[in-house]
Every structure is written in C-alpha cells, then in structure tokens.
Amino acid sequence: MKEDGKETKKRTEEEKKKKSRTKKPVSYGGLPDLKDAKHVTTDSDSGVARSMDGVAVAPGMHQMGGFPGMQPGMARPSHYGAKMPALPPGMFAPLPQEQEKAEHTFHMASEMHRGEPNGWKFDDVPTLPEFHPLERTAVFAPHSNAPEVGRRVADVLRARSIATVYDDKKAKAKCITEDNVEFRVRLYRGRNKFSHGIIVEVQRRFGFSPSFAGDMYAILDAAEGKLPALKTVPLIPPPSKLIPVVSDADDDDFDDFDAPPPSMGIKRKARSASLCIASDMLKRAKTADANVLALESLASITNSKKMGAAAALRVSRQILAGSDEGEDVREVLVSLLVDESLDSESTSDIWDKDDEGRAQLRLYAMTVLSNAISVAAEKGSPALLKDQSFFLADEIMPVLVNELRDSKNNSRMAVVSARCLESLLTSNAIGRDMTSAAIGCKAGPALEISLDVGQRGNQHLEDLSMACLRVLS
Numbered sequence: 001m002k003e004d005g006k007e008t009k010k011r012t013e014e015e016k017k018k019k020s021r022t023k024k025p026v027s028y029g030g031l032p033d034l035k036d037a038k039h040v041t042t043d044s045d046s047g048v049a050r051s052m053d054g055v056a057v058a059p060g061m062h063q064m065g066g067f068p069g070m071q072p073g074m075a076r077p078s079h080y081g082a083k084m085p086a087l088p089p090g091m092f093a094p095l096p097q098e099q100e101k102a103e104h105t106f107h108m109a110s111e112m113h114r115g116e117p118n119g120w121k122f123d124d125v126p127t128l129p130e131f132h133p134l135e136r137t138a139v140f141a142p143h144s145n146a147p148e149v150g151r152r153v154a155d156v157l158r159a160r161s162i163a164t165v166y167d168d169k170k171a172k173a174k175c176i177t178e179d180n181v182e183f184r185v186r187l188y189r190g191r192n193k194f195s196h197g198i199i200v201e202v203q204r205r206f207g208f209s210p211s212f213a214g215d216m217y218a219i220l221d222a223a224e225g226k227l228p229a230l231k232t233v234p235l236i237p238p239p240s241k242l243i244p245v246v247s248d249a250d251d252d253d254f255d256d257f258d259a260p261p262p263s264m265g266i267k268r269k270a271r272s273a274s275l276c277i278a279s280d281m282l283k284r285a286k287t288a289d290a291n292v293l294a295l296e297s298l299a300s301i302t303n304s305k306k307m308g309a310a311a312a313l314r315v316s317r318q319i320l321a322g323s324d325e326g327e328d329v330r331e332v333l334v335s336l337l338v339d340e341s342l343d344s345e346s347t348s349d350i351w352d353k354d355d356e357g358r359a360q361l362r363l364y365a366m367t368v369l370s371n372a373i374s375v376a377a378e379k380g381s382p383a384l385l386k387d388q389s390f391f392l393a394d395e396i397m398p399v400l401v402n403e404l405r406d407s408k409n410n411s412r413m414a415v416v417s418a419r420c421l422e423s424l425l426t427s428n429a430i431g432r433d434m435t436s437a438a439i440g441c442k443a444g445p446a447l448e449i450s451l452d453v454g455q456r457g458n459q460h461l462e463d464l465s466m467a468c469l470r471v472l473s
Contacts (some may be wrong), residue, residue, distance in 0.1 A: 010177035036236075044326065047236060051434070053466075058286065061249045065391050067352040076095075076121065077084060087088045088163070096128070106319050107125070108298065109110055115455070117154065117155070117158060117455075117456050117457065118154060118158065118164065118166065118456045118457035119150060119151055119153075119155075119169050120147075120150040120151075120154065120166050120168055120173070120277075121155030121166075121167060122147065122150065122168045122169075123146070123147065123169060124146050124189065125146045125150075125171035125187040125188055125189050125198065126170070126171060126188060126189065127188065127189045127190075127191060127195070128188040128189065128190060128191050128199055131187075132190070134199070134201055134425075135201055135202065135203055136368055137198055137201065137202040137203070137204075137216055138199060138200065138220075139199070139224050140190065140197050140198075140199050140201070141197050141198045141199075141200065141224050141225065142194070142196060142197035142198050143197060143445070144196075144197055144198045144225070146171070146187060146189070146197075146221070146294050148196055149186070149187065149198045149200065149223055150171070150187060151440055152225065153164075153185060153187075153200060153219055153221060153222055153223055154171075154173075156218050156219050156222040157175060157185075158217070158456070158457050158458060158459060159171070159459050160215055161174045161178055161415065161458045161459050161461065162175050162176065162177050162178075162461035163177075163411050164214065164414050164457065164460070165456075170186075171186065171187040171188070171276050172184060172185070172186050172187075173185040173186075176412065177207075177212060177215060178208065178412070178415065178460070179207070179209035179211060179212070179429055180207045180209075181204065181206070181207035181208065181209050181212045181215075182204075182205045182207055183202060183203060183204045183205055183212075183216075184202070184203045184205060185200065185201070185202055185203075185219060186200070186201045186203070186286060187199070187200055187201075188201070198223070200219070200220065200223035202216050202219055202220065205214075229279075229436045230408040237335075240452055270425040274297065274301045274315070274318075275298075275301065275315050275318060275325045275326065275329070276325045276360035277297070278294045278295075278297045278298045278301070278323045278329065279294075279328045279329050280318075280327065281293065281297075282294045282295075282328060282332050283328055288357040288361065289436075290362060291361055292357070292360055292364060295332075295361060295364035295365055295367075295368060298315075298319075298329060298364075298368045299364055299367045299368050301315050302315055302316050302319070302368055302371035302372050302375065302458065303371050304371075304374075304375045304378075304379065305316075309375065309379045310379075312371070312375045312379075312442075313375050313376065313379045314371075314382060315372075316371065316372035316375045316376050316381075317373050317376065317381060317384055318371070319333070319368070319369075319373050320376060320384060320385075320388050321387070321388070322386060329368075332365070333365045333368060333369055334364040334395065336362050336397070337362060337369065337401055338395050338396075339367050340362070341373060342361065342431040344357075359410065359413070362413065363410075363412060363413055363416065366403070366413060366416045366417060366420065367416050369396070369420060370416050370417075370423070371420050372422040373420055373423045373424060374419065374420070375384075377424070377426070377428075377429070378423070382428065382429035385427055385429045385430045386429055386430060389430045389433050389434075392424060392434065392435065393433060393437035394432070394437075395419075396420075397438060397441050398420045398435045399426075399442075400418075400420055400424075400443075401438070401441040401442065401443045401446045402446075403417035404417055404418060404421070404443070404446040404449065404450040404465070405446040405448055405450075407446075407449060407450040407453040407454075407461065408449070408453055411453055411454075411457065411461055412457050414450050414453065414458075414461055415458065415460050415461045415464065417445075418450060418464035418465055418468060419462060421438065421443070421464075422464055422467050422468050422471075423436065424438075425468055425471040425472070426471060428469075434469060435472060438472060439472065442473060443468070444469070444472055447465045447468050447469050447472070450464075450465045451465035451469065
C-alpha cells in the first residue's frame with residue numbers, strides 16, 4: 001500500500017512538472033508573459049525584458065529586486081479600443097459583434113475611394129534587430145501578416161489627415177500631423193518564438209500638440225485590429241474656458257465688429273501688441289528660424305479658436321487691409337506666396353539653399369492668410385472683404401489654384417489652400433466674385449487633382465475639395 005502511494009505521488013509530481021514546462025500559446029489581443037517578453041527583442045539568455053502594448057519594464061529591473069510588473073502610468077488607458085475577451089489556450093479571440101460590423105463599414109468606406117489608397121507595398125517586414133530598445137508606444141499584434149497590419153495603419157493615417165511618406169524597404173513611415181507634430185511609424189516582425197506577430201512602434205520626433213495622443217492611440221489600436229477612432233476627441237477646452245491671451249470680454253456686447261465705441265481705443269492698442277511683436281520680428285529677422293517663429297505667432301493670433309472671435313478678427317482686419325502694423329505683415333505674406341521669395345537681405349542666402357525651410361515659411365504664410373480670410377468671412381466683416389476682392393481674386397486666387405494642382409507634392413499646403421478657397425467661395429460678401437475668379441483660374445481641374453490626392457491619403461483634403469467642387473458646380 002505504501003509503495004502504491006509513493007508511485008501515485010511520484011506520478012502526480014511528474015505530471016505537474018510536465019504541465020509547467022508546457023507553455024500556453026499567446027491568444028489574439030493578449031500580451032506575452034513578463035518572463036517571455038524578452039524573447040520578442042532578444043535571445044532567451046540575455047535577461048532584457050520589454051513588453052508590448054504600452055507596458056514597459058526597465059532592463060533587469062526584476063533582477064535587481066524591483067517589482068516585476070507594470071510600472072505606474074505605463075499601461076494604456078482601457079477606454080481606447082475594444083477589450084479582447086479571454087478564451088481558453090489555443091483559441092483565438094474573435095472581435096465583438098459590434099466592432100466587427102463597424103470595422104466592416106470602415107473598410108468598405110476605404111474601398112470606395114478612387115484609385116489605390118496610399119500605404120506600404122511589401123510582403124514582409126524586417127525582423128526586430130537584436131538589442132533594439134522599443135519605445136513604450138509600441139504594440140505586438142500576434143498571428144498577423146505584415147500587409148494587413150500595414151493597411152490598417154495606413155487607413156488610420158489617411159482618416160486622420162496625417163501627411164505620410166512611406167518607405168517599403170524599411171517598413172517605415174514619416175508622418176506630420178496638421179498641428180506640425182513629426183513622428184515615425186515602424187513595423188517589425190517579432191523575434192524567435194514571437195515571429196508569428198508584427199510589432200508596430202510610434203516614435204515622436206518633433207513638435208507637440210494635445211491631439212497627438214489621440215493620433216498615437218488610434219494607430220496602435222488599428223495595428224492590433226481594433227476599431228480605429230476616426231474622430232479626434234478635443235483635448236483643449238473651448239476658448240471661453242481658457243485663460244485668454246488677449247481679452248475680448250468688453251466686445252461681447254457689440255455685434256458690429258467694425259464700429260466699437262471710442263473708449264476701447266486704449267485696449268485695442270494693447271491687443272495689437274502681439275501683432276507688433278510679430279511684425280517687428282519679420283523686419284529684423286536674421287535667420288529663417290526667426291521668420292518661422294514670427295509667422296507661427298501670427299498663425300496663432302489669427303486663429304479664432306485660440307484667441308477668440310473679436311481679437312482674431314481685429315488682427316485679421318489689419319493684416320488683410322494692410323493698415324498699421326499689418327502692412328509689413330501683408331507684404332511678407334504676398335512676397336512668400338505670390339512671388340515665392342523673401343524680401344530680406346539677411347535671409348536671402350538661406351532662402352536659396354534651404355528648400356525645406358522655404359516650404360515651411362510658405363506653409364505658415366498660407367495658414368495666416370487662411371485664418372484671416374476665414375475669420376473675416378465667418379464673423380462678419382463684409383466691407384473689408386469687398387474692399388480686398390480685387391487683391392484676393394487677382395493675386396491670391398491663382399496661388400490657391402496652383403497649390404491645389406501641386407497637392408501630390410505637398411498635401412499639407414493643399415489642405416490649407418483648400419480651406420482658404422472654401423472660405424472665399426462660401427462668403428456672402430464676395431462669394432459670387434470669387435467663384436468667377438476660381439473658374440477663370442481653372443480651379444475645377446485643380447480641385448479634382450486634390451480630391452484624388454485626398455481620397456488616397458488625406459480625409460480633410462478630400463472633404464474640402466469636395467465642398468469647393470460643389471460650389472463651383
């Protein structure tokens with residue numbers, strides 16, 4: 001009896017050891033265990049652990065007595081994307097029924113576009129290099145093929161109107177958001193036993209915007225096969241709840257922006273301080289960076305969402321009319337956009353050598369002009385627009401059409417130009433005159449080009465081009 005008991009106990013211990021040696025396969029939407037995560041990036045004996053899906057552990061932290069789990073604040077919030085249900089080992093977790101239906105609708109909408117959408121064209125991606133430290137903004141999509149993951153990421157980049165240049169050989173994408181945040185998206189195949197899955201990594205390189213977090217989470221969710229968030233949730237409170245940089249509280253009682261009471265003259269001078277500073281920077285700038293900073297400031301103070309309607313309109317009126325401090329600013333804008341040059345001896349050499357800096361200056365100049373025209377058209381300044389109708393039709397309209405025609409080479413500039421054109425065409429004061437000018441400049445064919453570019457890779461450009469075509473038709 002004792003021998004039978006010993007044999008049974010021995011057999012039970014052997015079965016337990018056998019089960020402990022059997023490793024569970026990774027289910028869809030799940031993550032490797034901490035002790036297995038090192039196989040994704042390194043060999044099994046290296047001792048370096050980095051996990052996917054926003055979970056990061058410092059190399060060797062658990063070996064030095066640290067807590068071998070997730071660090072505070074390193075996990076992605078659970079409200080981004082759908083949560084995958086857990087299933088028994090060996091089975092894949094299907095998508096929830098609602099998400100499956102929504103994904104089908106999303107992909108059907110993508111397939112309706114004319115031409116082939118922009119994106120990577122590869123059959124596979126490079127294996128993750130040994131000892132390559134991944135960013136915390138990376139996810140692992142198990143049991144996935146590279147073309148499918150790449151297509152999902154490209155769909156999100158297009159839906160969020162992110163200008164992208166794809167590199168098929170390196171499985172990399174250079175991206176710039178509409179808020180001028182530059183980042184990279186890289187695709188790798190997992191190492192060793194994780195070679196069945198694809199790693200997607202997002203690296204921010206330059207710039208900052210509160211909306212970038214939403215873009216990043218949408219890309220990572222799409223890489224995992226979750227429903228992409230097509231609309232960016234505004235992370236900035238409405239202008240009325242912000243601390244105003246330029247107060248327009250005293251203007252709330254006046255609907256006629258063109259005729260404020262005389263007592264507001266002193267406050268008006270105070271509000272033009274930002275315009276004076278930017279104008280002075282443009283006149284004294286000795287480097288291209290100084291010009292960029294000045295134009296970037298002008299783009300902010302002409303934005304009604306940032307500055308408030310009254311303050312933005314007042315600055316916009318001075319720029320469009322070329323009065324007071326706005327005269328120098330208008331000359332610079334015309335020089336950059338119409339003449340494609342910068343009338344400054346100190347920056348002429350930089351202008352000739354730096355094509356990227358020149359494109360950036362022209363983009364900011366177009367943004368300032370677009371903001372000024374938009375706020376004047378939307379917030380009610382018909383007299384100003386009528387006075388400037390010849391300037392807008394003869395000098396600005398050809399520039400807008402040319403930029404739309406060249407949208408394949410610069411989609412960001414095309415988006416701003418299309419927004420400016422839409423404001424002109426839909427203006428109650430000069431809409432009819434601008435429509436005639438646009439037809440005379442052959443804006444229709446140019447808008448068809450920008451529409452095709454937008455359908456392939458930029459949702460915002462597609463929407464704006466379609467809106468302008470409706471007006472012209």
